Amino acid sequence: MIIPRLDRIAYGGDYNPEQWPEEVWRTDVALMREAGVNLVTVGVFSWAELEVAEGEFRFGWLDRVLDLLHAGEIAVDLATPTAAPPAWLTRRYPGSRLVDRDGRVLGFGGRQGFCPSSPDYRARAAELTERLAARYAAHPALVLWHAHNEYGGANPACYCATSAAAFRRWLADRYGGLDALNAAWGTAFWSQRYGDWAEIEPPRRAPTAGNPAQQLDFLRFCAAEHLANFRAERDILRRCAPGVPVTTNFMIAACKTMDYWRWAAEVDLLANDHYLRAERADNHIELAMAADLSRGVAGGAPWLLMEHSTSAVNWQPRNIAKRPGELRRNSLAHLARGADGLMFFQWRAARYGQEKFHSAMLPHGGTETAVWRDVVELGGMLRTLDPVRGEPVRADVGMVWDWESWWAAELDWRPSVDLDYVERVSAFYEWLWRAHLTVDFVHPAGDLSAHPLLVVPSLYLVSTEAAANLARYVEQGGTVVVSYFSGIVDVNDAVHPGGFPGALRDLLGLVIEEFRPLRAGQTVRLDSGATGDVWAELIEPRGATTVASYLDGPAPGGPAVTRHPFGAGVAWYVSTRLRGADLDGVLRAACADAGVASREDLPPGLEVVRRGRFLFAINHDGHDAKLPAAGTELLTGARCDGVLRVPGGEVRVIDTGR
Ligand code: GAL
Secondary structure: OOOOOOOOOEEEEEEOHHHOOHHHHHHHHHHHHHHOOOEEEEOOOOHHHHEEEOOEEOOHHHHHHHHHHHHOOOEEEEEOOOOOOOHHHHHHOHHHEOEOOOOOEOOOOOOOOEOOOOHHHHHHHHHHHHHHHHHHOOOOOEEEEEOOOOOOOOOOOOOOHHHHHHHHHHHHHHHOOHHHHHHHHOOOHHHOOOOOHHHOOOOOOOOOOOOHHHHHHHHHHHHHHHHHHHHHHHHHHHHHOOOOOEEOEEOOOOOOOOOHHHHHOOOOOOEEEOOOOOOOOOHHHHHHHHHHHHHHHOOOOOEEEEEOOOOOOOOOOOOOOOOOOHHHHHHHHHHHOOEEEEEEOOOEOOOOOOOOOOOOOEOOOOOOOHHHHHHHHHHHHHHHOHHHOOOOEEOOEEEEOOHHHHHHHOOOOOOOOOOOHHHHHHHHHHHHHHOOOOEEEEOOOOOOOOOOEEEEOOOOEOOHHHHHHHHHHHHOOOEEEEEOOOOOEOOOOOEOOOOEOOOOHHHHOEEEEEEOOOOOOOEEEEOOOOEEEOOOEEEEEOOOEEEEEEOOOOOOOOEEEEEEEEOOEEEEEEOOEOOHHHHHHHHHHHHHHHOOOOOOOOOOOEEEEEEOOEEEEEEOOOOOEEEEEEEEEOOOOOEEEEEEEEOOOOEEEEEOOO
């Protein structure tokens, strides 16, 4: 059970009673019960309401809220409100303000306007956390702690003097001495040698591109500072309330700056926030990817969807409303992919402030609305679907995901501005989704052995350890598909010696003589019939067989796609940007090598996922779809003997009994 004191699929959202007169609270609790809500996140942004001036605490209102929720049998995920320091703190401790790369001190009026390394911020956050923990540790409504909110969301990095000093301490700890730092950063280049720690700065805006190794270390440092802040709060909460899990909400796939592989080891359960990119019609594929990544980072364990939206998301350029049935399809797709709880931002739509046009479980229009009816219906469905909780998702294919490599791949002065890490991961993911294959995400140095096929999209930075791990996987019988701009640099952004792709040269059985990136809009034709763009390479095979060659472009006649038997396995390499059906050739052949049966025969637009003995079929098309299945359908209670019909836009969940 992800939340020991909650023995149901968690259902609810962020609840901000401080924005409402007290007489509304009772109605809230009654309506929560009507909707089947069993968990709400309270207090996320209430610092100024709880500590009205330094050391002046007002907990009375929160006492009453928690008591009321408890009386209504609604459990509480209590937040530390440290993501929104109050005005008094900002004024009293001006050194705690966030400073951007250009040296500008950012203003008050939003949230997360603080420097993550500020000792004043840290001290005040710890004090409030201590008070909250002491006061509510034994409250019967409390089942989960929610530290902060989306660490690093608005303040990933601060460039102030305090941050600079903390960065230097972090570097001293990492490198021990300046010689090691100079070597790691390659400071012989452009006269950058450091002779004193005090000379080192955060990578503030410079007249040219900054030192890439310095930038990478700064990204590592910033992520570590946020993680240290989480740990500090978590340790207080754990000490005061042993047994109550502590988490914080990630923004997996959407957040570049936090290395959530590191974070996952520190939280008691993984919680994620996901918001659809509303304008894309097939945005459910990106949703599936974020859900699979959440589960992957959680090591396969069930996780909690801490926030998603019932309909429009206000911070997007156009606040597109969800289509009929979309709320249900989105929520149940997260459930299918391993979530044991479905929460929303937020319970009641706000009347004022920046987020008043954001959808909510209870919209401005109240209960006479389609959104409310959908929310109530979903609450009912989750009661029926409760047996799914805790079951493991059964995936078919592994895929590598790495934040550090993402950072490094997109620093300045790369060989093409069109290199885009998430685009590459998404393109391969999308092909697998359309082939009805479920993906488990893994760290490049993690355990790769669960699946016979592993996709490695543009893994630019590869440590020696990860390179050995990937080679071992193939040697022992695995099949990998590696895409271009992989295995190029080490952890300090230094090129692996001996020719590209140094870390993967032997595994792939080839040398890249030269990158040959394409002009904007230029395409290259392959003799397989596929068309690529963005990138091409001049490749010299050293053991690999050419499976497809370039017909034109900057490397005509040369290998474009190669295959290399290595140990007991096979390593595929794709040297140009292929998308959609242009990936058919290589991915079908790699599936065949790996013995993965692609399920391209199933109807397009139908999302099919197995979670334990349950089969989820989510129809994103307007037309009926059919698939082979037998068992009891949980939502309708109908028996299904061989063929399951899923009406357009609907979801079916079969208990297959095995
Ligand atoms: C999240 C955040 C919430 C709310 C939401 C709106 O990123 O955690 O507090 O702002 O976005 O979509």
